[in-house]
Amino acid sequence: MMNLQKEGAISFETDGAFYNPKMLLNRDIGVAMARALSLTEYLDALSASGIRGMRMAKEAGIPAVTLNDVSPAACELIGRNLKRNELSCEAVCSNANVLLHQRHFQTVDLDPFGSPSSYLSAASRSALSYLFITATDTAPLCGAHYYSGVRKYMARPLRTDYHREMGARILLGLAARELARLDKAMQPVLTHVTDHYVRTYLRLSKSAKAADKCLESMGYVEHCPACGSFALLHEPRPKGSCEYCFGKTILAGPLWLGKIQDAEIIRRARTELVSSARAGKLLQNCECEVDAPMYYDHHSICERLNITPGKIDEVIEALTMSGYKASRTHFCGLAIKTDAPLCSVEEAVKTA
Numbered sequence: 174m175m176n177l178q179k180e181g182a183i184s185f186e187t188d189g190a191f192y193n194p195k196m197l198l199n200r201d202i203g204v205a206m207a208r209a210l211s212l213t214e215y216l217d218a219l220s221a222s223g224i225r226g227m228r229m230a231k232e233a234g235i236p237a238v239t240l241n242d243v244s245p246a247a248c249e250l251i252g253r254n255l256k257r258n259e260l261s262c263e264a265v266c267s268n269a270n271v272l273l274h275q276r277h278f279q280t281v282d283l284d285p286f287g288s289p290s291s292y293l294s295a296a297s298r299s300a301l302s303y304l305f306i307t308a309t310d311t312a313p314l315c316g317a318h319y320y321s322g323v324r325k326y327m328a329r330p331l332r333t334d335y336h337r338e339m340g341a342r343i344l345l346g347l348a349a350r351e352l353a354r355l356d357k358a359m360q361p362v363l364t365h366v367t368d369h370y371v372r373t374y375l376r377l378s379k380s381a382k383a384a385d386k387c388l389e390s391m392g393y394v395e396h397c398p399a400c401g402s403f404a405l406l407h408e409p410r411p412k413g414s415c416e417y418c419f420g421k422t423i424l425a426g427p428l429w430l431g432k433i434q435d436a437e438i439i440r441r442a443r444t445e446l447v448s449s450a451r452a453g454k455l456l457q458n459c460e461c462e463v464d465a466p467m468y469y470d471h472h473s474i475c476e477r478l479n480i481t482p483g484k485i486d487e488v489i490e491a492l493t494m495s496g497y498k499a500s501r502t503h504f505c506g507l508a509i510k511t512d513a514p515l516c517s518v519e520e521a522v523k524t525a
């Protein structure tokens with residue numbers, strides 16, 4: 174019997190291709206971002222059933238949408254799904270890396286099984302205005318599978334309290350370097366880590382000068398596992414020991430230390446969201462988080478100080494009153510995102 178699904182404004186079959194209903198939020202936000210950015214051309218490079226690209230065509234009204242998948246069964250399915258929804262998108266049955274080397278697209282979206290790293294080079298070449306990336310290999314990105322992370326992302330990941338942001342910034346770091354090789358610069362407009370995936374939306378510009386400037390946002394994190402403090406470095410020259418507890422530090426990176434959210438675009442996307450409370454809350458959190466890489470875990474700090482946790486919002490207020498940037502973050506409900514050093518965060522935690 175035919176397996177008919179409904180998602181957003183699309184009815185579609187899924188037999189013969191992969192479909193993950195848990196990625197609904199990812200696709201809902203994708204549609205809202207496409208509307209906020211007024212996209213004119215879009216390639217869903219790894220389409221499976223075609224649901225993502227079809228929603229982009231129908232709900233975001235993108236006039237030129239291409240759906241590609243290497244699997245002939247998926248391509249047949251995409252053809253049937255396009256017909257069912259009376260959509261005139263282009264369907265291509267090709268290896269994504271071949272297609273990405275053959276043609277340019279204003280927007281390229283990568284949503285592979287696991288790591289996008291093997292497509293990033295070709296996608297960076299093909300994409301002219303925007304590159305959207307999903308990575309579901311959070312274990313390598315966030316430091317749980319160290320060697321796999323090093324191989325896939327040419328960076329040392331680290332499993333820390335802020336591993337979710339570490340993963341996002343390692344992915345962004347590889348994208349920045351792939352693009353820079355082609356004299357392209359990136360500006361992340363939205364980055365979120367949800368469930369077990371990282372998702373980022375990058376605006377691109379072609380300019381060697383802008384690419385040089387972009388690479389200035391690359392760097393490293395020197396982390397102390399003993400006390401949880403960290404320092405941001407632009408060169409791989411760690412001090413080797415922690416300035417607070419004198420413990421031995423570890424270096425993570427290279428990774429992206431630049432901005433990861435564009436509040437204005439995210440606010441616009443939020444107004445474009447169709448009935449998704451969870452997505453709305455997520456975008457609101459992303460919009461409001463301060464531009465300060467990584468974060469501290471409130472409970473970890475309290476555990477080390479041997480005190481009962483008070484209210485996070487009061488810690489954030491105390492830090493703000495002391496002149497620091499501070500906010501919550503979508504990465505973790507127990508986190509304090511701030512440019513304050515650990516000693517000031519500890520003071521604020523004690524007084525809150």
Ligand SMILES: C[S@@+](CC[C@H](N)C(=O)[O-])C[C@H]1O[C@@H](n2cnc3c(N)ncnc32)[C@H](O)[C@@H]1O
Pocket residue numbers: 190191192193196200218219220221222223224225241242243244247267268269270284285286
């Ligand atoms: C995770 S699924 C895509 C899901 C889809 N974007 C969605 O939102 O439902 C990954 C797809 O990539 C396809 N694929 C794997 N390797 C590929 C390649 N080298 N080129 C093109 N498609 C590929 C698989 O056939 C599979 O359908």
Ligand SMILES: [Zn+2]
Pocket residue numbers: 397398399400401402415416417418419420
């Ligand atoms: Zn330390």
